[in-house]
Amino acid sequence: MKGLLEFLGLDVIVPPPTTKKTLSLGMQHGPEFACLPLKINIGNLIEARELGADTFIMAGGVGPCRFGLYAQLEKEILEDLGYKYECLVLEPPDKGIWQFIKRVKKVIGPVSWWKVIQGIRFAYHKTCLVDSLEKIVQEIRPREHAKGTADKIFNYSLHTIDQAKSMAELEEAYGLAKQKLLHIPRDETKEVLKIAIVGEIYTLLEPFASLEIEKKLGYLGAHVTRSIYLSGWINEHLFRGLFAPRHNREFVACAAPYLNHFVGGHGQESIGAGVAFSRQGYEGVVQIAPFTCMPEIVAHTIFSRVSEDNDIPVMTVYVDEQSGQEGINTRLEAYIDLLCQKRKAHAV
Amino acid sequence: MSYKVGIPRALLYYQFSTLWRTFFHCLGAETVVSGDTNKLVLDLGTAKIVDEACLPVKIFFGHALRLARENLDYLFVPRMVSIEKKAFICPKTMGLPDMLEASKTPLPPLIKPTMNLVSSQRKIDAFLWETGHFFTADIRKIKRAWREALEQQQKEELQGYYRLWGKNGYNPDAAATRIEREDKLVILLLGHSYLLQDNFLNLNLLEKLKRADCHVITPEQIPSELQEDEVKDLPKRFFWTYGRILMGSARCFSKIPENKGVIILTSFGCGIDSFVDNMVMRYLHKAGIPYLNIILDEHTGEAGVDTRIEAFLDMIRWRRQMDEGNFSSYGPYMGNNERTVGISGAGCDCTPANN
Numbered sequence: 001m002k003g004l005l006e007f008l009g010l011d012v013i014v015p016p017p018t019t020k021k022t023l024s025l026g027m028q029h030g031p032e033f034a035c036l037p038l039k040i041n042i043g044n045l046i047e048a049r050e051l052g053a054d055t056f057i058m059a060g061g062v063g064p065c066r067f068g069l070y071a072q073l074e075k076e077i078l079e080d081l082g083y084k085y086e087c088l089v090l091e092p093p094d095k096g097i098w099q100f101i102k103r104v105k106k107v108i109g110p111v112s113w114w115k116v117i118q119g120i121r122f123a124y125h126k127t128c129l130v131d132s133l134e135k136i137v138q139e140i141r142p143r144e145h146a147k148g149t150a151d152k153i154f155n156y157s158l159h160t161i162d163q164a165k166s167m168a169e170l171e172e173a174y175g176l177a178k179q180k181l182l183h184i185p186r187d188e189t190k191e192v193l194k195i196a197i198v199g200e201i202y203t204l205l206e207p208f209a210s211l212e213i214e215k216k217l218g219y220l221g222a223h224v225t226r227s228i229y230l231s232g233w234i235n236e237h238l239f240r241g242l243f244a245p246r247h248n249r250e251f252v253a254c255a256a257p258y259l260n261h262f263v264g265g266h267g268q269e270s271i272g273a274g275v276a277f278s279r280q281g282y283e284g285v286v287q288i289a290p291f292t293c294m295p296e297i298v299a300h301t302i303f304s305r306v307s308e309d310n311d312i313p314v315m316t317v318y319v320d321e322q323s324g325q326e327g328i329n330t331r332l333e334a335y336i337d338l339l340c341q342k343r344k345a346h347a348v
Numbered sequence: 349m350s351y352k353v354g355i356p357r358a359l360l361y362y363q364f365s366t367l368w369r370t371f372f373h374c375l376g377a378e379t380v381v382s383g384d385t386n387k388l389v390l391d392l393g394t395a396k397i398v399d400e401a402c403l404p405v406k407i408f409f410g411h412a413l414r415l416a417r418e419n420l421d422y423l424f425v426p427r428m429v430s431i432e433k434k435a436f437i438c439p440k441t442m443g444l445p446d447m448l449e450a451s452k453t454p455l456p457p458l459i460k461p462t463m464n465l466v467s468s469q470r471k472i473d474a475f476l477w478e479t480g481h482f483f484t485a486d487i488r489k490i491k492r493a494w495r496e497a498l499e500q501q502q503k504e505e506l507q508g509y510y511r512l513w514g515k516n517g518y519n520p521d522a523a524a525t526r527i528e529r530e531d532k533l534v535i536l537l538l539g540h541s542y543l544l545q546d547n548f549l550n551l552n553l554l555e556k557l558k559r560a561d562c563h564v565i566t567p568e569q570i571p572s573e574l575q576e577d578e579v580k581d582l583p584k585r586f587f588w589t590y591g592r593i594l595m596g597s598a599r600c601f602s603k604i605p606e607n608k609g610v611i612i613l614t615s616f617g618c619g620i621d622s623f624v625d626n627m628v629m630r631y632l633h634k635a636g637i638p639y640l641n642i643i644l645d646e647h648t649g650e651a652g653v654d655t656r657i658e659a660f661l662d663m664i665r666w667r668r669q670m671d672e673g674n675f676s677s678y679g680p681y682m683g684n685n686e687r688t689v690g691i692s693g694a695g696c697d698c699t700p701a702n703n
Contacts, residue, residue, distance in 0.1 A: 033622035072584045259446045264439040294619040298443035300398050305450035
């Protein structure tokens with residue numbers, strides 16, 4: 001997103017990385033039962049405002065998940081706090097990306113359509129490359145000799161990819177990062193568990209919100225795959241499947257007979273992904289969701305049946321303002337132990 | 349032989365009791381509704397569902413499981429996706445039959461039709477057939493039953509409106525004069541119908557308010573056209589029916605010129621209310637109307653709620669006395685702490701903030 005807007009000549013301020021301070025700002029001003037992403041969002045916006053941002057861009061929605069009203073509620077909260085913000089809401093299903101581009105154009109003035117299209121392609125390409133790097137990292141994490149090497153390289157290359165201003169630079173940065181990752185010394189013979197992470201998109205994509213569960217599982221010796229990657233999401237929701245076949249259709253099909261109707265958010269996809277991954281031979285499913293997330297509660301309830309039918313252990317983690325690490329570490333360790341035992345029992 | 353159909357007394361049953369009962373009656377089926385909610389029902393439900401689910405859904409499970417023990421032919425668990433255009437009920441009501449089936453208890457066969465009017469009213473036919481084909485293969489008979497049921501339901505809803513507005517149209521001033529004759533405190537009780545009508549869940553709040561000499565108005569007494577009218581000019585339309593009901597009722601209520609307060613009932617963990625209530629409270633705050641937000645959960649101790657309601661009512665009464673006895677001799681707008689008469693401004697100092 002940042003890539004696109006900068007390409008179009010806007011001055012973009014990305015909120016500083018989410019920290020505890022962000023969260024506490026959000027908690028202070030957001031409604032108590034609201035889900036975690038909203039609170040972090042409010043915190044992000046306040047911090048960005050302090051850096052001088054005057055317009056915020058957000059996706060919208062038509063329900064029934066609460067996300068569709070985020071922008072409106074945030075605007076109201078910020079206004080009551082005395083922050084003046086313009087807000088630019090990208091409303092998906094009905095209008096899609098064109099509506100959004102029209103609005104962006106209104107803000108930035110005359111830009112040729114050609115440039116807009118190029119900008120979108122560039123930004124989308126960027127996210128695709130980052131995602132493919134991340135998949136490599138997920139594979140390396142449990143196997144590398146010196147823990148944390150892959151993550152260090154990944155973080156550094158995020159920066160270089162972000163700096164790239166043209167396709168050529170982008171490809172170069174990507175190639176370099178990939179080479180570095182593939183040269184990390186690792187133990188190829190090690191037995192690794194395969195775990196799928198499913199759940200609500202924000203908690204899946206933002207490591208701070210999920211207490212870095214993905215990384216932790218990786219270090220504990222599991223090859224982790226997520227049900228949602230950013231590029232996939234953009235492809236499905238903004239481009240309506242223009243560039244690649246839509247992935248979530250498969251997941252939705254797998255959700256029957258457990259959950260036969262769309263329940264908003266990613267509830268149905270979570271169930272479907274759980275079933276699909278277990279059929280692909282994954283050994284465990286971890287569901288992550290923000291506390292009080294409505295679609296994921298529905299999914300959680302149904303997971304007990306999925307788990308029994310497919311013989312796959314499912315662990316559900318709700319994340320909230322609680323940021324203590326040890327509790328979650330213990331749970332993850334216990335879960336990994338359980339999976340290892342199960343594997344041994346099968347082997348005998 | 350007539351079929352026996354069980355209907356759990358929970359969630360949307362409270363809104364559509366007449367509709368469902370008449371419909372099944374006309375189809376020639378006997379309906380069995382579970383009894384009032386009590387501690388046993390709650391415990392039964394809580395044991396069978398994940399902790400994070402909200403209280404009304406837990407109670408729904410309790411009622412459904414209780415009915416499952418009786419000798420029924422069917423259990424009616426509709427999948428209520430949407431009852432009007434471009435608005436949903438809630439993700440949990442959309443997944444209800446699936447959640448119930450995942451509960452690992454023996455259940456009678458479920459009738460689980462999907463009511464989804466979000467894009468078109470015509471989808472109602474599918475709903476009718478999914479429900480009716482268990483009893484008859486004659487689609488005309490089903491439709492006749494539905495028309496009859498709708499008629500009864502509308503009659504009942506009208507009765508609700510008459511109680512507030514009288515029979516001569518919806519005029520806020522006229523409604524106010526009618527209420528004024530009683531000389532009572534006017535309280536708008538906001539909440540979802542299954543909270544307002546379940547006396548176990550809301551700790552008998554309606555009765556308590558009546559005993560405290562209050563005239564209680566509920567969203568059921570405010571016609572949906574009026575509510576819709578009030579929320580039309582919001583920056584973004586609510587895509588939840590209950591959002592429209594709560595916000596619309598609050599805005600409509602603020603037009604009735606009377607001394608008043610608003611009590612908002614929320615169930616713990618309600619996803620929709622976390623947003624809607626916050627917006628309603630911000631609106632009331634700006635309009636200078638005192639409000640009290642009560643969050644209901646599994647606690648059954650009443651004393652805490654009693655104290656809070658008493659304090660809230662006392663506060664409104666004091667405000668009224670202050671407004672009456674504190675007229676500036678220079679006219680209502682001067683030297684009176686920026687207060688106007690009747691609807692007091694600057695409500696923030698009396699309003700319990702953010703609870």
